[in-house]
Amino acid sequence: MFAITSTILFANLLILQQTFAQEQCGGTLTAKEGVFQTPHYPHEYDSNTHCEWLIEVGADQVVQLTFAEFDLDDNYERDNCPTDRVLVYDGDSSSSPALTGRLCGQETPPVMTSTGRHMKISFKAGEDSFGGNGFKATYKSLPAEDHQRCILNSCGADITDTSCMIQSPGYPSGYAANLNCTWTIRAPQGVGNVVFTFTEADFKRKVDGRCSLNNVTLYDGSNIKAPVLHEPSCHTEDNRLKTTVIRSTGPVLIINMRTSAASDIKHGFNGNFVI
Known part of the structure; x- marks a missing residue:
């Protein structure tokens, strides 16, 4: 009886930890695969928010990023994203090459793959943001030799x-x-x-x-x-x-x-x- 209760408590604790991690505004993700999302997702995110996630996988691995859902205010300028935007970098800093330009609106971005073991994702909502539901993204590590960059x-x-x-x-x-x-x-x-x-x-x-x-x-x-x-x-x-x-x-x-x-x-x- 004690063993069963302990198992249930441990499982509930893991669920709470995962929920807390997903609610966090940014952080470093080192698991082989995982899920992260904007704060309050699937409800509206707050204006004047800036979150950055760094994904770090093992040596000889690359990161594949997939946006499951995407809804950011584009202020009717999807190609410029003047208020809210997501940027994805092929490396561990904002000075790394960008894998894409600014992302906003409701169109789901394409699947992206890094050239190395790091990928950085930056989310920013401006002071004049009208809000949106934000995004939910998944990532996984893949063998680098199977995904050589063209x-x-x-x-x-x-x-x-x-x-x-x-x-x-x-x-x-x-x-x-x-x-x-x-x-x-x-x-x-x-x-x-x-x-x-x-x-x-x-x-x-x-x-x-x-x-x-x-x-x-x-x-x-x-x-x-x-x-x-x-x-x-x-x-x-x-x-x-x-x-x-x-x-x-x-x-x-x-x-x-x-x-x-x-x-x-x-x-x-x-x-x-x-x-």
Whole structure:
């Protein structure tokens, strides 16, 4: 009788501990798999809230993150997320490369996988937030050798992968002169949208500050005559480039990079896409 009672009490204690951990605003998660969520989920989160979770798995493992539910105030600007947002980093700090731009609204983000054993998730609700139910996310560790990150650094490509990192040739050591590189990203079977985010853009500007000679431009279609999704940019800070989610309206997105007649030691660009 005592043994049964002790077992029940221990089980109830574990449930209470798990509930408390899920209610916490951030923390370090070291289990092989787990669940975390915004405070008060599935009820509305408070305004002026900032939570950060660090996921750390074993050596030779990577982190796969899945958002089961997602509802953040977007203030009618889903691509900019001016009040509330989630950011996911491929590493253990906010200075690590971003796996995505700012996330908000009600659209469930894609599954994301780190390149190493750490992943950081940052949630922020502004003072002017109208609130939302927040999010519930699950994560698990996976063998690194089974999830090698796709990295493309040639001068253009026709891409049918569902996720990849794209880098300008020579990144981050500099870029050559007279480049005209075009990457065409196509969703498999012609179904879905392409979501692209910049980790860095660093090109030499003209004296007047314009980006007309060295730049990267995104097009919403299968060629450079398609509508421009994002105007020519030459630095990560241009028009909040680093935190903007650039989403095609159809199954094809074009990235075009051009450089002038002079090479440069500027980095070029680096970014990620998912379908």
